Amino acid sequence: xxxxxxxxxxxxxxxxxxxxxxxxxxxxxxxxxxxxxxxxxxxxxxxxxxxxxxxxxxxxxxxxxxxxxxxxxxxxxxxxxxxxxxxxxxxxxxxxxxxxxxxxxxxxxxxxxxxxxxxxxxxxxxxxxxxxxxxxxxxxxxxxxxxxxxxxxxxxxxxxxxxxxxxxxxxxxxxxxxxxxxxxxxxxxxxxxxxxxxxxxxxxxxxxxxxxxxxxxxxxxxxxxxxxxxxxxxxxxx
Numbered sequence: 001x002x003x004x005x006x007x008x009x010x011x012x013x014x015x016x017x018x019x020x021x022x023x024x025x026x027x028x029x030x031x032x033x034x035x036x037x038x039x040x041x042x043x044x045x046x047x048x049x050x051x052x053x054x055x056x057x058x059x060x061x062x063x064x065x066x067x068x069x070x071x072x073x074x075x076x077x078x079x080x081x082x083x084x085x086x087x088x089x090x091x092x093x094x095x096x097x098x099x100x101x102x103x104x105x106x107x108x109x110x111x112x113x114x115x116x117x118x119x120x121x122x123x124x125x126x127x128x129x130x131x132x133x134x135x136x137x138x139x140x141x142x143x144x145x146x147x148x149x150x151x152x153x154x155x156x157x158x159x160x161x162x163x164x165x166x167x168x169x170x171x172x173x174x175x176x177x178x179x180x181x182x183x184x185x186x187x188x189x190x191x192x193x194x195x196x197x198x199x200x201x202x203x204x205x206x207x208x209x210x211x212x213x214x215x216x217x218x219x220x221x222x223x224x225x226x227x228x229x230x231x232x233x234x235x236x237x238x
Contacts, residue, residue: 002161002169004030010173011180023187029180034159037179039078041172044225046080046154047163049073054148055140067143071136077156078135085130085138086150171221171228178217185211 008026015022024032053060053069062068073079101110130149131139138151157163164172188207 002164002172004161007033007161007173007176011177014177015180015184023184032183033176033179036183037172037176038157038159040179041164041168041175041225042080042156044229045157045165045168047077047157048083048152049155050150050152052148052150053138055146062137065139067140067145068133069138069140071138071151071153073136073155075158077158079132080154080156082130082132082138082151082153084152086152087128087145088147088149168228171224174217175221178214178221181210181214181217183214185209185214 004026008029011029012022022029051071051074053071055061055069060070060072062070071079101107128145129141130151131141132153133139138149140149161172185207188210190207
């Protein structure tokens with residue numbers, strides 16, 4: 001699992017300077033990356049989470065809009081949208097078979113029952129739809145629906161980095177490095193002569209070049225993220 005210790009160590013190694021030269025403590029740098037880097041990364045690769053709501057719970061019902069309910073993330077993270085919504089209405093009431101066929105001979109009758117149920121379902125009172133309204137409201141149509149709803153939604157990544165995909169570790173670390181370069185470069189350009197005096201002598205800060213490096217690195221990473229987040233293209237050659 002990716003940790004902040006690993007991320008901060010990567011940053012310090014790639015900057016090639018002693019940790020004592022950094023203008024920010026580890027905790028300050030971590031807070032900066034939580035505020036700046038995690039939301040940016042999450043726009044391209046959001047975290048998936050599942051929760052359930054009870055539409056009869058007065059604590060989540062909208063005070064004035066029927067069929068509108070508040071959705072709260074357990075960790076208080078921003079919600080980006082829904083992936084799937086599942087209602088507890090059973091298609092069995094419309095003739096959908098409760099179990100699959102147990103033999104080849106039963107397949108024909110089973111398939112016919114499934115087809116009939118699926119055909120009727122969109123026009124029945126069991127058919128419900130849901131829409132996400134920013135920042136955290138679910139609108140259910142029809143508004144008369146009562147019952148539970150299971151929701152698979154996308155959100156900002158947890159701040160402990162526990163859900164960052166393993167295949168994205170290096171890209172995330174490099175994105176943190178890029179943002180750190182931009183931040184440090186911005187701070188260092190505030191020194192008029194571009195140098196700082198230490199007990200070991202004068203050290204050139206190179207604020208402008210560091211900031212430019214960070215911006216260029218961030219642009220390259222953003223292109224990689226945008227490309228990697230595209231859905232796969234399936235070509236039918238049949």
